[in-house]
Amino acid sequence: xxxxxxxxxxxxxxxxxxxxxxxxxxxxxxxxxxxxxxxxxxxxxxxxxxxxxxxxxxxxxxxxxxxxxxxxxxxxxxxxxxxxxxxxxxxxxxxxxxxxxxxxxxxxxxxxxxxxxxxxxxxxxxxxxxxxxxxxxxxxxxxxxxxxxxxxxxxxxxxxxxxxxxxxxxxxxxxxxxxxxxxxxxxxxxxxxxxxxxxxxxxxxxxxxxxxxxxxxxxxxxxxxxxxxxxxxxxxxxxxxxxxxxxxxxxxxxxxxxxxxxxxxxxx
Amino acid sequence: xxxxxxxxxxxxxxxxxxxxxxxxxxxxxxxxxxxxxxxxxxxxxxxxxxxxxxxxxxxxxxxxxxxxxxxxxxxxxxxxxxxxxxxxxxxxxxxxxxxxxxxxxxxxxxxxxxxxxxxxxxxxxxxxxxxxxxxxxxxxxxxxxxxxxxxxxxxxxxxxxxxxxxxxxxxxxxxxxxxxxxxxxxxxxxxxxxxxxxxxxxxxxxxxxxxxxxxxxxxxxxxxxxxxxxxxxxxxxxxxxxxxxxxxxxxxxxxxxxxxxxxxxxxxxxxxxxxxxxxxxxxxxxx
Numbered sequence: 104x105x106x107x108x109x110x111x112x113x114x115x116x117x118x119x120x121x122x123x124x125x126x127x128x129x130x131x132x133x134x135x136x137x138x139x140x141x142x143x144x145x146x147x148x149x150x151x152x153x154x155x156x157x158x159x160x161x162x163x164x165x166x167x168x169x170x171x172x173x174x175x176x177x178x179x180x181x182x183x184x185x186x187x188x189x190x191x192x193x194x195x196x197x198x199x200x201x202x203x204x205x206x207x208x209x210x211x212x213x214x215x216x217x218x219x220x221x222x223x224x225x226x227x228x229x230x231x232x233x234x235x236x237x238x239x240x241x242x243x244x245x246x247x248x249x250x251x252x253x254x255x256x257x258x259x260x261x262x263x264x265x266x267x268x269x270x271x272x273x274x275x276x277x278x279x280x281x282x283x284x285x286x287x288x289x290x291x292x293x294x295x296x297x298x299x300x301x302x303x304x305x306x307x308x309x310x311x312x313x314x315x316x317x318x319x320x321x322x323x324x325x326x327x328x329x330x331x332x333x334x335x336x337x338x339x340x341x342x343x344x345x346x347x348x349x350x351x352x353x354x355x356x357x358x359x360x361x362x363x364x365x366x367x368x369x370x371x
Numbered sequence: 372x373x374x375x376x377x378x379x380x381x382x383x384x385x386x387x388x389x390x391x392x393x394x395x396x397x398x399x400x401x402x403x404x405x406x407x408x409x410x411x412x413x414x415x416x417x418x419x420x421x422x423x424x425x426x427x428x429x430x431x432x433x434x435x436x437x438x439x440x441x442x443x444x445x446x447x448x449x450x451x452x453x454x455x456x457x458x459x460x461x462x463x464x465x466x467x468x469x470x471x472x473x474x475x476x477x478x479x480x481x482x483x484x485x486x487x488x489x490x491x492x493x494x495x496x497x498x499x500x501x502x503x504x505x506x507x508x509x510x511x512x513x514x515x516x517x518x519x520x521x522x523x524x525x526x527x528x529x530x531x532x533x534x535x536x537x538x539x540x541x542x543x544x545x546x547x548x549x550x551x552x553x554x555x556x557x558x559x560x561x562x563x564x565x566x567x568x569x570x571x572x573x574x575x576x577x578x579x580x581x582x583x584x585x586x587x588x589x590x591x592x593x594x595x596x597x598x599x600x601x602x603x604x605x606x607x608x609x610x611x612x613x614x615x616x617x618x619x620x621x622x623x624x625x626x627x628x629x630x631x632x633x634x635x636x637x638x639x640x641x642x643x644x645x646x647x648x649x650x651x652x653x654x655x656x657x658x
Binding site: 123151152153154162163166167169170173196198199200201202203204205206207208209210211212213215216217219220222223238239241242243246247261262263264268269271272273283286287288289290291297300302341342345355356357358360361362364365366368369 | 410411415417419420421424425437439463464466467468470471472474475497499500501502503504505506507508509510511513514517518521536537538540541542543544545557558559560562563564565567568569573574585586590594596624625626627629630632633635636639641644645646647650
């Protein structure tokens with residue numbers, strides 16, 4: 104069972120249901136005083152599109168994620184805006200000739216748009232990274248969140264490209280890539296180093312077996328989710344918090360400096 | 372007539388192909404004559420802090436140009452990626468320039484200044500040497516587009532020859548208006564990466580007619596994944612940009628047209644995959 108599946112099962116009170124396709128799951132649940140919609144992308148070996156059977160964000164996944172998230176925005180229009188938690192374990196976007204032809208960029212944009220639209224409407228949007236959060240898959244499913252949580256575990260990776268693919272594209276061995284990543288912060292594959300960039304709000308330690316979440320671990324994770332939902336409710340609806348931590352000031356100094364200089368020269 | 376304006380005029384007369392211009396020249400050519408003003412120019416030397424350590428010579432503008440000026444006399448900003456430097460990739464600095472320009476445009480709108488945002492996207496996607504920071508920038512650019520789009524059209528031009536892929540391809544999917552030339556390509560995964568992942572049987576990256584038949588500007592426009600197809604001509608593109616702002620924001624941006632695209636994806640049969648012209652026929656019938 105994929106980690107995405109294991110965690111959405113564990114977090115939801117009732118079995119998650121497929122949203123449009125079997126590879127997109129949603130579950131509505133209470134969490135403390137909050138109402139939450141959990142959303143996950145999971146493998147489906149029988150999926151219609153062969154390049155999106157292993158948990159990738161493909162054409163059907165991107166557009167159905169958009170639908171599942173927009174449903175919440177529409178339903179809560181006259182209500183308290185409920186929280187949306189993206190349970191993230193995505194190996195990548197789907198790579199394929201047919202995917203490109205049919206606009207995989209547009210499908211991933213649709214999902215990212217839906218999460219961003221929900222955030223701007225006032226829904227606390229949380230990304231809970233329990234496995235892989237790679238590349239366009241993460242841009243579509245998770246990276247538009249107000250708050251990002253990740254389990255501190257070797258099986259958790261947030262990256263622009265999977266290690267094997269990156270090695271092939273840059274014509275390096277995996278060992279060479281590891282050595283390079285050790286010396287260059289923006290390339291790091293381990294989540295603890297990633298956490299130094301100021302992009303992550305919490306690294307959740309102590310989950311013993313992320314493949315089979317134990318009840319105690321689930322409670323810990325729920326507690327963290329609840330905490331960041333509360334934070335998000337009283338914070339700006341944009342992504343400015345990603346540049347405000349001490350870590351960001353250190354590691355993303357250039358990102359901050361660019362914005363400062365643009366602002367200084369902006370007015371005519 | 373100032374020498375700046377004369378220079379603009381001369382440039383337009385001498386070469387009208389936008390594909391041959393670099394990012395700075397493109398921005399200058401699209402803005403109203405004589406109004407181009409670059410922010411953080413090359414003399415500021417705000418370079419990538421990460422490339423030198425990996426044996427790559429950084430560029431003084433990090434491959435991105437942000438220029439203020441006017442379009443049709445209205446306050447405007449153009450953020451342009453330099454296809455010739457590291458394939459227009461999103462690094463920390465170049466990505467922050469694009470995101471920052473859009474964030475400031477949003478701040479303008481929130482206080483009643485109707486600045487017009489234009490993206491000139493020639494980009495292979497996230498710069499692998501600055502992986503995390505490029506991906507984070509792509510998320511921030513996307514966030515800014517979605518927020519800004521509620522106030523003003525966010526207009527993206529991709530003209531070629533690099534194409535608009537990866538994080539920038541996804542961001543193009545968020546824009547209000549996408550303008551392409553026949554030399555342009557728009558997608559998520561470049562053909563080389565697809566060939567590497569699934570072999571030459573999936574896609575022969577060297578087969579240029581095939582590659583363009585899938586992701587080229589004409590195909591994207593014909594299948595409804597781009598809004599305007601223009602000739603590779605500076606004045607034609609400038610007019611398409613101005614026209615996009617005159618028209619105002621679309622009632623529903625493409626990335627919000629969920630039911631429509633779910634229906635279009637449903638009529639595609641992966642066991643009998645269409646080619647480029649086949650998809651256009653299929654989607655015209657399904658629309």
